[in-house]
Amino acid sequence: MKKGLALFLALVLTLASATCTALAEEKAIEINWMVENISEGERAALNEYMIAPFHKEFPNIHINMLPTPDSVNVLKTQMAAGEGPVLFNLDGPTDVAELQKSGRVRDLTEYYTQYGWNDIIADWAKQTCKFDEKYYAIPKDVEAMWLWYNPTEFKENGWTVPTNYAELNATCASIAQAGLIPMAFGNGDITYSIDHWLSAVYNLYSGVTDLKAALRGEKKWTDDTLKGAITTLNELWQAGYINEKQTFSISGDDARTLFYTGAAAMKMEGSWLYPMLLSNAEVEFDIALFPKLRDDVEYALPMGLGGVWAMNANASKEEADAAAAFLNFALTRTDLHVASIENAGLLPMPIDLPVEAFSKDADPRLITMISMLNDAQANLENSGIVMWTFFPPELRTWQTSNMDKVFLGQMTVDEFCEGSQEVFDKCLADGTIPPLP
């Protein structure tokens, strides 16, 4: 009898547990998250510092990260067919604007309110995701353009980090004389990466005030300060200071290798170079602000968003809630975020990240970067802006396609500026200018 009862109870328990498991499995929501074709290191870091801890806390939500080459174009194709993942990364607000116009991205305003993201995310960053008074994306990471240099070479040769145009020219000339490449840069594979340089010269020659005025349509792209920026960039290129005028012959990665191996003494590139340098540099490296290119201009760190998170308009309420829970986890677990920056070199989010949050053993170069980014975000009036976040896409494509022609003497600086104005007028009429900080 006892045996029978025990068997009966065991059967009941087994059935009950099986039913519970089935129910739990039924409730589990899988969220596909399309990300760029990120490196193995970045995938591991995202898994370690975001996805795995989230799964632990929310076992019923499964985040399925989908690294995809050319992800934005793949996404656009999927969306045009009414498909696509629930959650995805976009390059920046310009992509959000186009997707929003077509009704492809979900309005996230309710989650901003529900989770209090308005208080968490830096105002300048979230404004770039706002269209028709609604939020359609969440700013993902902040990046800025820096001057990376080889301190060993600088010390051995008695060079100092340049702080203005005259010093930059003198340092570059000395570096070239020493048989090194002054500033490594290659855009043979990604022609539009000249936007790094255009961002730098517009901020540091034209100045933020004039640049923003031009983007608001209050100043012309042919005005002296804006034209001067292009002239200055052309002068630097013609002098051979930007990769010995061989920029079209090498890829971005090849140019980085020149800096990693010490063949180039400096490199002007964004924050994303930091983790690459940690993994690949065979020489010492340090970080500084890129010099001001005109004496009477205020210093501005060219800053922008490295990307945004957005949700598919086709996602169900349940899926959107789950994805929002994941994003909220990422935005609020600053301990994990700080660890991911410190240990894996991930880029910082536009949230409050005081230097004190980082450990005492943190790389001083990283601390310098975080500290300067914090300063820039605290002083938005004077903070610089980058092309890929704040320029209308058509103007960006036009300028990046035609700057090469200026370098090659196929187009004059005047023609470049006049052409920019023409394209900008069209963008202004079409209303494709992203909101400015």
Add this chain to the structure above:
Amino acid sequence: MTQATGLRRIQARERGKRLLVPLLFILPAFVYHACLVVLPALSTIYMSFFDWNGLGAGTFVGFANFVEIFTKDTVFPVAILNNLKWLLVFMVLPTTIGLLVAILVSRQKKGQLLYRAIYFLPYVLASIVAGKIWSSLLSPYFGIGKMCKVLGLTELGRVQWLGNPDLALFTVAFVDNWHYWGFVMVLFIAALHQVDNHLYEAARVEGASKWSEFWHVTIPGIMPTLVFIIMTTMMWSFTTFDYIWAMTKGGPGQSTEILSTWIYKNAFMNYRGGYANALCVVQLGFVVLVFLLQQRLRKKAEEF
């Protein structure tokens, strides 16, 4: 019902079957082609009349996109000119090299298969991979440039194969040709094997020189293949994309910009799907022209 009527019905049914069965066999391919080629092509033509960002609903703008292409677009004529340069290179080089090497290889009694395999090998390499490898080889710092500098050929080492706007298009064309001519050679070898040996023997008996043999026997014998290669090369020249995208993305400046890269940039970088579709229609127009030309030449070749 008379016997004759019954017979007629049976014959009609048989005729119907004879007509229907082949159509049923063609049906899957027809449906496939209609869904994946005809409908998208019609959609391309339709969307070329819209201002469309490639995602949502477009706004009808009539012929505005076409007007812009032919009156305002400064890149379009550059792209067409580059396509024509590309066409010229590909009309001459792979055809000439492919034919000459095919003649030499087809005369080999031993090791013919090995030669064919070796020359054909680049064709099986993915174009993006080959493009990236050649980009590295042509780098002034890591590839041929460095090798030339080590060998003391400093000036040659400084040549910017992909960075010089006068050279870039021809450099990429060289790399594409490196990949393509082996395929052309294989087609010519197949055609050469079809030429009747008795014709050569007859020509020799008549005292024909090697050149006469080539001109009066070989060329007429392979004429349909020759026309096919030239015409497909012409059509491909207008739709080529992969090597240029892998190696230069249309730069420096717009020195390697072709119609396909300009279409891609408009569709996927500028959010101008409608305009890109209009460019596609223009591109289609060029290809159709070439196709019609091919048809005429093919008929002439058959008469030759």
